[in-house]
Amino acid sequence: MRIVAEHLSYTYNEGSPFAVRALDDVSLTIEEGEFYGILGHTGSGKSTFVQHLNGLIRVPSSLKKRKKKPKKGQPVPPETVLNVGEFDLTKRDTNFRALRKKVGMVFQYPEYQLFAETVKEDVAFGLKNFAEKGEKPSEEEIGRAVRDALQIVGLDYGEVAEKSPFDLSGGQKRRAAIAGVIVTKPEILVLDEPAAGLDPLGKREIMELLHTLHREWCKTVVIVSHDMDEISENCTRCAVFAEGKVVYDLPPKELFQKGEELTALGLDIPLTAKLVLALKERGITVDCDFTTEDFIQKVLALKGGGA
Amino acid sequence: MQAIAFESVDFSYGEDSAFRIKNLNFTVEEGEFVAVLGHNGSGKSTLARLANGILTPDGGKVSAFGIPAEGKNLYEVRKKVGVVFQNPDNQTVASIVEDDVAFGAENVGTPREEIGKRIEFALKAVGMEEYRHATIARLSGGQKQRIAIAGVLALKPGVIILDESTAMLDPRGRREIMEVVKRLKEEEGLTVVLITHFMEEALMADRAVVMNRGEIVMQGTPQEIFSRSEDLITYNLVLPRIRYIEQRLNEGGMSVGGTLDTQILAEEIARCVS
Amino acid sequence: MKDVAFGQYYPVESFVHKLDPRLKLLFLIAYIVAIFVATNFYGLAVCAFVLILAVAFSRVPVLKVLRAIRGVLFLVLFTAVLNVLFHTGETVYWQYGILCISKEGILFSVFFVIRLVLLVVCSSLLTYTTTPVSLTDGIESLLTPLKWIRFPVHELALIMSIALRFIPILSDETGRIMNAQKARGADFETGGLIKKIRAVVPILIPLLLSAFRRADELGEAMDARCYMGSKNRTKYKKLTFGWRDAIGFLLGAAMVTGVVLLRVYLTGVV
Numbered sequence: 001m002r003i004v005a006e007h008l009s010y011t012y013n014e015g016s017p018f019a020v021r022a023l024d025d026v027s028l029t030i031e032e033g034e035f036y037g038i039l040g041h042t043g044s045g046k047s048t049f050v051q052h053l054n055g056l057i058r059v060p061s062s063l064k065k066r067k068k069k070p071k072k073g074q075p076v077p078p079e080t081v082l083n084v085g086e087f088d089l090t091k092r093d094t095n096f097r098a099l100r101k102k103v104g105m106v107f108q109y110p111e112y113q114l115f116a117e118t119v120k121e122d123v124a125f126g127l128k129n130f131a132e133k134g135e136k137p138s139e140e141e142i143g144r145a146v147r148d149a150l151q152i153v154g155l156d157y158g159e160v161a162e163k164s165p166f167d168l169s170g171g172q173k174r175r176a177a178i179a180g181v182i183v184t185k186p187e188i189l190v191l192d193e194p195a196a197g198l199d200p201l202g203k204r205e206i207m208e209l210l211h212t213l214h215r216e217w218c219k220t221v222v223i224v225s226h227d228m229d230e231i232s233e234n235c236t237r238c239a240v241f242a243e244g245k246v247v248y249d250l251p252p253k254e255l256f257q258k259g260e261e262l263t264a265l266g267l268d269i270p271l272t273a274k275l276v277l278a279l280k281e282r283g284i285t286v287d288c289d290f291t292t293e294d295f296i297q298k299v300l301a302l303k304g305g306g307a
Numbered sequence: 308m309q310a311i312a313f314e315s316v317d318f319s320y321g322e323d324s325a326f327r328i329k330n331l332n333f334t335v336e337e338g339e340f341v342a343v344l345g346h347n348g349s350g351k352s353t354l355a356r357l358a359n360g361i362l363t364p365d366g367g368k369v370s371a372f373g374i375p376a377e378g379k380n381l382y383e384v385r386k387k388v389g390v391v392f393q394n395p396d397n398q399t400v401a402s403i404v405e406d407d408v409a410f411g412a413e414n415v416g417t418p419r420e421e422i423g424k425r426i427e428f429a430l431k432a433v434g435m436e437e438y439r440h441a442t443i444a445r446l447s448g449g450q451k452q453r454i455a456i457a458g459v460l461a462l463k464p465g466v467i468i469l470d471e472s473t474a475m476l477d478p479r480g481r482r483e484i485m486e487v488v489k490r491l492k493e494e495e496g497l498t499v500v501l502i503t504h505f506m507e508e509a510l511m512a513d514r515a516v517v518m519n520r521g522e523i524v525m526q527g528t529p530q531e532i533f534s535r536s537e538d539l540i541t542y543n544l545v546l547p548r549i550r551y552i553e554q555r556l557n558e559g560g561m562s563v564g565g566t567l568d569t570q571i572l573a574e575e576i577a578r579c580v581s
Numbered sequence: 582m583k584d585v586a587f588g589q590y591y592p593v594e595s596f597v598h599k600l601d602p603r604l605k606l607l608f609l610i611a612y613i614v615a616i617f618v619a620t621n622f623y624g625l626a627v628c629a630f631v632l633i634l635a636v637a638f639s640r641v642p643v644l645k646v647l648r649a650i651r652g653v654l655f656l657v658l659f660t661a662v663l664n665v666l667f668h669t670g671e672t673v674y675w676q677y678g679i680l681c682i683s684k685e686g687i688l689f690s691v692f693f694v695i696r697l698v699l700l701v702v703c704s705s706l707l708t709y710t711t712t713p714v715s716l717t718d719g720i721e722s723l724l725t726p727l728k729w730i731r732f733p734v735h736e737l738a739l740i741m742s743i744a745l746r747f748i749p750i751l752s753d754e755t756g757r758i759m760n761a762q763k764a765r766g767a768d769f770e771t772g773g774l775i776k777k778i779r780a781v782v783p784i785l786i787p788l789l790l791s792a793f794r795r796a797d798e799l800g801e802a803m804d805a806r807c808y809m810g811s812k813n814r815t816k817y818k819k820l821t822f823g824w825r826d827a828i829g830f831l832l833g834a835a836m837v838t839g840v841v842l843l844r845v846y847l848t849g850v851v
Binding site: 041042169170171196197198199200201202204226227228229266267268271272274275278279281282283284292295296299300302303 | 346347348447448474475477478479480504505506543544545548549551552555556559560561569570572573574576577579580581
């Protein structure tokens with residue numbers, strides 16, 4: 001499933017004195033199969049954008065019965081496009097339930113959405129909700145799906161399934177919550193700050209988990225993150241949001257060559273990019289893709305050449 | 308003078324809790340900046356709560372500036388040892404900035420005029436003077452945490468403990484807090500204990516302490532701590548990225564590093580390759 | 582939702598906004614007394630005049646003030662109809678069993694409607710012009726005498742102000758949890774009553790847990806800042822009476838006196 005957005009704008013509290021323009025004419029395409037990163041400050045519009053992808057925030061035209069005709073003489077605004085695979089999110093008759101089944105969304109601190117008596121029940125929640133009417137999944141099917149989901153997030157079914165989700169450790173809770181989203185095998189998985197609040201090892205493990213999911217389970221992974229190192233190490237491509245607009249849409253290798261521009265936007269850059277910049281000032285060019293591994297290899301190669 | 312002193316402290320959260328602090332000795336000298344590192348559940352936060360008497364040890368003695376943290380003294384200890392917690396939303400009592408900053412000072416019966424002065428001082432120290440009459444709910448995470456720091460400063464503490472106060476902030480908010488901490492130490496001469504799991508933040512400290520399962524397992528300057536990479540990994544920590552790069556370059560036959568500074572590392576790489 | 586504007590506060594600067602919240606609270610009480618002391622239209626006219634003056638000086642748009650009535654419109658009309666039908670009088674226009682429409686009944690009903698409208702407008706004017714925080718301060722200050730009978734005035738006020746502080750946070754959080762469960766296919770819109778009640782569980786449990794966690798952490802943070810109840814506590818904010826309050830007080834006093842005099846000397850008009 002490909003994600004295509006064109007001329008997407010969104011204003012919170014439209015028409016009130018507290019109106020805030022969160023998205024301003026955003027156009028962005030995310031290809032199937034990508035591990036896509038979305039960067040930007042708090043309030044840059046990145047969360048608003050991703051909540052559009054499964055219809056939690058609706059394009060205004062999809063909520064109205066009749067389209068407003070532009071008044072004569074006024075310029076016709078460019079038409080908003082928002083397609084996720086075969087779903088047209090600007091249309092009122094789109095099946096948003098079917099869409100949500102295909103686009104999984106993991107919010108920040110997802111462990112705070114756990115509610116059921118057992119981990120098994122909690123993970124099965126989405127599965128039961130998304131089941132078509134009249135086709136209730138059997139206990140056996142549910143059991144199998146929950147087992148698979150727990151297994152892929154690295155939890156032991158036998159150990160945790162009958163436990164209360166509130167008795168798990170912090171890291172386990174987050175894994176269980178992610179299992180509750182991916183249990184329906186969505187094609188696109190969107191995660192808002194998946195590693196927030198975890199300790200360094202926990203962070204690393206979550207990123208490894210996302211790669212596993214990307215390989216085996218969900219075709220496209222989209223992460224929203226503040227952590228530049230996380231983006232440069234993991235993503236195939238990323239967009240930078242600032243004040244409701246997309247300012248860059250590039251692979252990390254090209255994006256982080258713009259170290260100065262990113263710093264001017266008040267954003268951090270990965271450590272590797274800082275080192276590349278510092279070396280550039282000293283007349284040394286390191287042509288790396290900004291992953292730590294590649295940086296180290298390229299620097300060592302330089303030395304080999306120099307010796 | 309020792310700002311914080313733990314003498315063979317024992318503590319547990321009850322009989323059946325697996326976590327236990329046993330015979331812990333730990334001191335922070337006045338004016339020192341100490342970073343406490345450790346994975347989640349290593350006992351870092353318990354340390355903060357013991358230090359200002361929110362938790363009471365089962366055995367041993369905790370004191371602040373020579374005052375033992377027990378009985379009637381608790382109040383005095385809490386005045387001396389300020390704690391800023393993790394969640395910016397869960398530590399402010401009032402809706403308006405100045406009302407919240409005043410809260411602590413009101414609790415200890417500070418005269419009215421003096422409270423006014425302290426609000427001014429505290430907001431200035433965290434760079435939030437202009438927000439005195441602002442609504443807290445409308446501030447950013449970093450600003451809310453700065454208000455929380457101001458609320459602690461209004462009590463005129465001798466030491467301030469930041470218990471993972473940057474964990475829930477974005478990079479901008481984190482930078483704001485680290486700048487405030489640095490200024491407090493340099494200009495106000497405040498003793499700082501920074502509990503964190505961002506390894507990079509520990510680089511600013513005079514001394515770093517690593518905790519694991521309720522024990523202090525490593526101590527030294529941040530440079531010393533981060534040069535012992537194998538030990539760090541045993542305690543479920545990871546190296547700061549810069550240290551990792553230095554180490555790998557050294558293994559590849561370069562001789563760089565130890566300073567954990569981007570510019571110096573670049574300089575050294577430049578020297579090695581040319 | 583992150584705004585003080587939750588509730589009804591209308592953020593402009595005006596004479597009425599600047600009045601001491603205690604005075605405004607007392608004024609509201611006096612106003613309620615006056616409305617019920619007034620037994621004739623002259624008395625009500627005085628009350629209405631004072632209220633119109635107050636609205637004019639509050640700079641809250643008249644439309645916004647009138648909107649406050651909309652919420653109680655049904656109640657007002659319902660009681661008005663009952664009053665007309667069940668009030669007997671001398672000049673009867675229509676009668677059926679115990680139901681009758683009389684001149685007195687209509688007048689009484691109109692009188693009643695005006696009373697109710699004035700009451701609603703006056704109390705909403707208070708919330709339009711006073712922030713929840715200063716209302717709490719005002720209530721605490723007015724209740725201070727109750728400390729003599731060991732009533733926990735300070736604690737009550739603190740609870741109120743913390744509640745005010747956390748309402749926007751918890752309301753944001755509710756939105757977040759709802760979205761998270763919607764993303765997992767939860768459906769809050771369709772289905773019968775039982776299904777809807779069941780659908781609330783996945784929101785309510787995380788919300789309650791979060792509220793408890795927040796309460797816990799807040800308690801710790803308050804402890805850490807030396808909170809020990811009201812003992813030896815000082816207060817930074819002092820409410821002060823200014824010239825505006827003097828004017829407000831005189832106006833209120835004049836109104837009550839006027840209404841009482843009108844009642845004594847002009848009885849029997851209604």
